[in-house]
Amino acid sequence: MAAADSPSAALRRRDLCSRGIRLAGKMRSDVIDLLDTYVERQGLDASASVVTVEGVPVAAVERWDEQTGTQRLLENLTAYRAFRVLLAQMLEEHREQLGDADTGLGRALAAVLLQVSAFAYHLEELLRLESRGPPSEEGTAPPPVPHLGLFERKLRGLGVLRELAQWAVRSARDLRQLTKPSPGSSSAPSWAESP
């Protein structure tokens, strides 16, 4: 599409990518700090292995290097939209547990939730630069909160944060892939093609 390939679109895309990469880096660093706080406050063992948690988007991917730009953006967006919901649930549960007490953990959760929302917005903007546009969120009901005991909820939270930390690393890599020129073209990368 001519609009998508215009110089201003290319500049906007590059700008969004580089800001996104920085945001992903900050998000990862904050999630790792949040993980330490979470493990400590929830009385968990940092090395506890958590089986794949239902409803948590898994960052692991096969043939990552073969993905197209569009695939990368869509997978990222789906993930961060899910994390937005999951973190909001965690925050809600945390507040229910401790009432209105303003805790460091609560603040840290809220801060990461904000970053996740901001990153999702970045991804939506990048998708808008494509003719595609981001998929609508309307009609997609949030996943039901599973009925879990307190300990199970804590472990689930650990799984959520660990997977989010992985996603933050992956997202920075994905955005860097988007800024690479595609082979055989001198202009901005064509995201419909691989890679």
Place this chain on the structure above:
Amino acid sequence: DSHIQYERVGADVTMKCGSMDWDAAVTWTANGTDIDESHLNGSYLILKNVDLTRSGQYSCYEGSSWHLKYQTYLRVGTPPKEPVLMCRSNNYPKGFYCSWHLPTPTYIPNSFNISVIHGTKEMVCEKDIYPKNRCHIRYLQLFSTVKYKVTLTVTNALGKNSTTLTFDEVAIVKPDPPESVVAKPVPNNPRRLEVSWQNPSSWPDPESFPLKFFLRYRPLILDQWQHVELSDGTSHTITDAYAGKEYIIQVAAKDNDIGTWSDWSVAVHATPWTEEPKHLTTEAQITDTTSASTSSFMPPPTTKICDKGAVVGSGAVAVCWTAGLVLAAYGVLFI
């Protein structure tokens, strides 16, 4: 009938002469040399508390006919101790390699078997031809939180042992050191050194997986290193070098987000630019050359005070000495 027989160091070994009866008359040799009868119990050869020197070919001959009745190759050794296993990814995101060795030799042949499990999936670690005790594996998935479990089992005729490593994808990422490190003086800058290097050639995609660098440098005469961390670029200018001192410089690399620092690169040496010492000249030449001096860090030119033209009698010598002391004091300021 030839055999190989493996025995532990310190064991007592009894060798029978094939199907010969216990009371048959036989002669045993070790590597062609007759064995003394004191080691025999009937026709059996008894070797007590064997050590490594007992390894060799043992043959048993029938007494009168000297027919070879039995031959064996004795190899004395030890069962394997727990092997040392290391896994590393120096080519992320392509894959990783594992290498191993035994902490002490067994003196007998060993075979190694390695298994790599990722979650429920068994992966194949392809053995390298060289070096021998190494295999490599391609990542099938990236960004996985599921750990890898690598188990190495070493087996020989006297026993087996194994070790297991468990790690996640990013924990073992350690690039090779930067390559082609070059350090050069900067003309007319006595406190600068320009350092440049290249990404390690084993790192497959520095564009998508950029490296950051750590530079360390010190003058040879000091033990204390200076450090600089650089988040991008493959060059750096040192601006606080001591004038005239030879420096040693090294660089290390790390993925921007994950893993650990590489080993330090090969060290390079460099000395910052210094002005060429002026030769003692005539008065006329001094006037031309001293006006060309530009650096504020350089000691004042000596010729103005101590040139041949001015050296007349002991008074001028004292001036020269004074100038020398001033220069020495100036030089000490920079150390």
